[in-house]
Structure formats: C-alpha cells, structure tokens
Amino acid sequence: MIQKRQLELWVGVFVAAGLLALAMLAFRVGNLAAGAVINPYSVQAEFNDIGGLTVRAPVTLAGVRIGRVSAISLDSSNFEAKVTMELDGRYNNIPVDTSASILTAGLLGAQYVALDPGGATQYLKNGSTIQVTQSALVLEKIISQFLFNFASKTGSHKK
Amino acid sequence: MNSLRRLGQFVIDSVEGLGRATLFFLEVLSGSRKLIRRFELVVQQVFSVGVLTLLIILVAGLFVGMVLGLQGYNTLIKFGAADSLGLLVALSLVRELGPVVTALLFAGRAGSALTAEIGLMKATEQLAGMEMMAVNPIERVIAPRLVAGIIAMPLLAALFSAIGVLGGQLIGVGLLGVDSGVFWSQMQSGVSFHEDILNGVIKSMVFGVVVSWIAVFQGYESVPTSEGVSRATNRTVVYSSLAVLALDFIMTALMFK
Numbered sequence: 001m002i003q004k005r006q007l008e009l010w011v012g013v014f015v016a017a018g019l020l021a022l023a024m025l026a027f028r029v030g031n032l033a034a035g036a037v038i039n040p041y042s043v044q045a046e047f048n049d050i051g052g053l054t055v056r057a058p059v060t061l062a063g064v065r066i067g068r069v070s071a072i073s074l075d076s077s078n079f080e081a082k083v084t085m086e087l088d089g090r091y092n093n094i095p096v097d098t099s100a101s102i103l104t105a106g107l108l109g110a111q112y113v114a115l116d117p118g119g120a121t122q123y124l125k126n127g128s129t130i131q132v133t134q135s136a137l138v139l140e141k142i143i144s145q146f147l148f149n150f151a152s153k154t155g156s157h158k159k
Numbered sequence: 160m161n162s163l164r165r166l167g168q169f170v171i172d173s174v175e176g177l178g179r180a181t182l183f184f185l186e187v188l189s190g191s192r193k194l195i196r197r198f199e200l201v202v203q204q205v206f207s208v209g210v211l212t213l214l215i216i217l218v219a220g221l222f223v224g225m226v227l228g229l230q231g232y233n234t235l236i237k238f239g240a241a242d243s244l245g246l247l248v249a250l251s252l253v254r255e256l257g258p259v260v261t262a263l264l265f266a267g268r269a270g271s272a273l274t275a276e277i278g279l280m281k282a283t284e285q286l287a288g289m290e291m292m293a294v295n296p297i298e299r300v301i302a303p304r305l306v307a308g309i310i311a312m313p314l315l316a317a318l319f320s321a322i323g324v325l326g327g328q329l330i331g332v333g334l335l336g337v338d339s340g341v342f343w344s345q346m347q348s349g350v351s352f353h354e355d356i357l358n359g360v361i362k363s364m365v366f367g368v369v370v371s372w373i374a375v376f377q378g379y380e381s382v383p384t385s386e387g388v389s390r391a392t393n394r395t396v397v398y399s400s401l402a403v404l405a406l407d408f409i410m411t412a413l414m415f416k
Contacts, residue, residue, distance in 0.1 A: 007203065010210045011202050011205045011209070011210060014205070014206075014209050015205075015310075015314060017213075017314075019314070019317075021318040022313075022314075022317040022360070025253060025317060025320055025356050026356055028324075029249045029253065029321075029324055029346055030350045030351065030352040031350065031352060056351070
C-alpha cells in the first residue's frame with residue numbers, strides 16, 4: 001500500500017495538471033484572452049446586406065482588430081440589418097464620418113467589418129451610429145451579374 | 160407465445176433495473192454529503208480512478224492528436240486549406256474526441272476496476288460485515304468512489320484534449336510543415352471558450368457521472384460469485400460505453416447548432 005503522504009502528493013499533481021490543461025485549453029487553444037474587448041463602447045451601423053457576417057466577428061481598422069460584432073438584428077422599419085459593434089475603449093478618437101464595410105478574409109474566409117476613418121473632428125461615442133456603410137459582396141450575386149453581362153455581350157455578337 | 164412472454168419480462172426487468180439504479184444513485188448522493196468531513200476517502204479514490212488512469216489517457220491523447228494531424232492534413236491539403244489544421248484538430252478534440260474517448264477509456268480502465276472491487280467486497284461479505292459494525296457501506300465505500308469519478312473525469316478529458324493538441328502540433332508543424340503561427344492563430348480565432356471548451360467540460364462531467372454511476376451500481380448489484388463479478392464487470396464496460404455514445408449524440412445535438 002502506498003504511503004498516505006505520497007498518495008496525496010500524486011493526487012495533487014494530477015489535479016494541478018488537469019487544471020493546467022484546462023487553462024491551456026482556455027488561453028492557448030481558445031480565445032478567452034483575445035476575445036475580450038477592454039472597457040468597450042458600442043456603435044451601430046446599418047447595412048443593406050450583411051452576407052455571412054456573424055456575431056463575434058472581428059472589427060478592424062487599418063487591418064488592426066479593435067473590437068467585435070456583439071449583436072445583429074433586423075431593423076424592420078427600413079429592412080436593413082442593424083449591426084452593433086463593441087470597440088476597444090482605448091480607441092476613442094474615431095471620427096464620426098468613418099465608414100464601415102463588410103469584407104471577406106481571403107477569397108472564401110470568414111467575414112469581418114472594416115472601418116475606414118473619415119476626417120471629422122467629432123468622435124464616435126457610445127451609442128452613436130456609423131452613417132456610411134458598404135454591404136457585403138455576395139459571391140453568387142457577383143457571379144450571376146458577371147454571367148448576365150457576359151451573356152448579353154456575347155449574345156449581341158451572334159448572328 | 161413464449162418469446163412474447165420473454166420480451167415482456169425483459170422490458171419489465173429493464174425498467175425495474177433503471178428504477179433501482181436511480182434510487183441507488185439518490186441514496187449515494189444523499190450519503191455523499193457526509194464525505195465533506197472525511198475527504199481523505201475521496202482523495203484515496205481520486206488516486207485509484209484518476210492518477211492510475213493518467214498514463215493511458217496521456218498516451219491515447221497524444222496518438223489521437225497525431226492521427227488527427229496526419230489525416231486532417233491529407234484532407235485539407237486537397238482544398239488548399241492546410242492552414243486550418245490547428246482549428247480542425249482542436250475542435251475535434253475539445254468538442255468530441257476528448258470527452259468521448261476519455262470516457263470510453265475511463266470505463267475500461269477505472270469503471271471495470273470499480274465494479275470488480277465492489278463486487279469482490281460483496282462476494283467476500285465485506286459489505287455485509289460493515290453493516291454489522293453499523294458502518295453504512297454506501298457512505299463508506301460507494302459514495303467516495305462515485306464522487307472521485309465525477310472529479311477525475313473532467314480533469315482527464317482536459318488533459319486528453321491538451322496533449323492531443325500538442326500531438327497534432329507535433330505532426331502538423333514538426334513533420335508536415337504547417338506554419339506554427341498560423342496553426343495556433345487559426346485555432347484561437349475559431350475555438351470559442353464558452354461554446355466549445357465549456358461545453359466539452361460539461362460533456363465530460365456528465366460522462367463522469369454516468370460511467371461512475373454504472374460502475375458502482377453494477378458492482379453493488381452483482382451476484383456475489385466469481386462468475387457474477389466477472390459478468391458485472393463486463394456489463395459495466397458495455398453499458399457505460401453505450402450510454403456515453405448515446406448521450407454524446409444527444410448533447411452534441413443540443414449544444415452545437
């Protein structure tokens with residue numbers, strides 16, 4: 001029979017290793033550390049079409065991640081998608097005439113919101129709305145548009 | 160007619176067994192309240208169900224992660240998406256393989272040992288002897304084992320997933336040449352703490368309850384002969400494996416939409 005002290009030591013090592021593994025999963029594998037936005041403020045933007053944008057998608061400015069999408073809903077008065085974003089409190093000097101567009105990371109990657117700063121002297125604050133927006137490019141629409149144009153052009157050349 | 164009667168008997172027996180198992184579980188739960196004062200009993204059992212299962216979990220996790228790395232790479236490279244290898248390995252492990260394979264190994268390694276131990280205690284009339292000495296065997300023998308199983312399972316599953324991710328990294332980054340930064344950053348952007356990791360932990364806790372419950376119940380109910388104990392051990396492994404797989408399907412359907 002194993003000694004009591006040694007047994008407790010082994011159990012302690014086991015529990016500590018298990019908790020450590022859990023912490024590694026949380027911080028190294030998961031996005032617990034990266035997902036949090038530090039004292040955030042929320043702004044809104046309305047888009048005609050958000051494509052495949054999802055909640056928790058990143059919000060970037062000049063390619064740097066400064067926040068994330070916190071809610072998406074439909075504004076039933078004008079049938080536009082209302083996207084609420086939480087931005088990092090450190091970046092509190094983003095001009096009010098900033099525009100927001102929905103872009104795709106890579107050709108088929110996840111969609112994200114990219115902000116393009118304007119030149120106004122007033123800044124976005126908690127609850128304000130971004131006025132200028134550009135919708136997501138939906139691949140099917142572009143392809144069908146292209147095919148349609150292509151067909152009408154080549155069709156006119158035919159005898 | 161005879162087969163119909165046997166079918167009916169089987170159904171009645173199964174339902175009765177389920178009811179007995181539930182009542183037994185409640186009895187053990189109410190008995191485990193007294194364990195707070197005698198926690199060293201639980202510590203002892205955590206050693207035998209947790210620490211002694213550690214080696215097989217670590218080795219199995221490492222190899223499962225390495226196989227995921229190899230297989231995932233071969234499939235993903237066809238779509239030019241080898242960068243997502245880390246995400247694939249991590250999500251498969253954290254959501255499914257970690258809890259499920261750990262629970263299956265746990266049933267085979269710790270569950271069968273629990274059943275055999277309790278069954279032999281019953282066969283050699285140690286449990287009856289305890290009752291003679293006014294010691295409640297449910298509080299003294301069964302409850303610490305159940306609680307220890309519930310504590311050990313999530314820790315084992317977390318260790319399995321963690322070492323599996325490292326195994327996947329060993330193969331993906333070390334052998335197949337996926338970029339290390341991309342491997343980890345794709346993983347971090349795709350794996351959500353609340354949705355993936357916490358749900359995996361909840362799954363492994365449920366499996367811990369179910370496997371330990373089946374193991375102690377089968378041991379306690381076993382026919383007190385050497386054949387009865389061997390049958391009970393057999394049933395523990397079969398029932399808990401089936402229960403784990405069925406519950407996993409249900410929980411996956413509920414958790415990940």
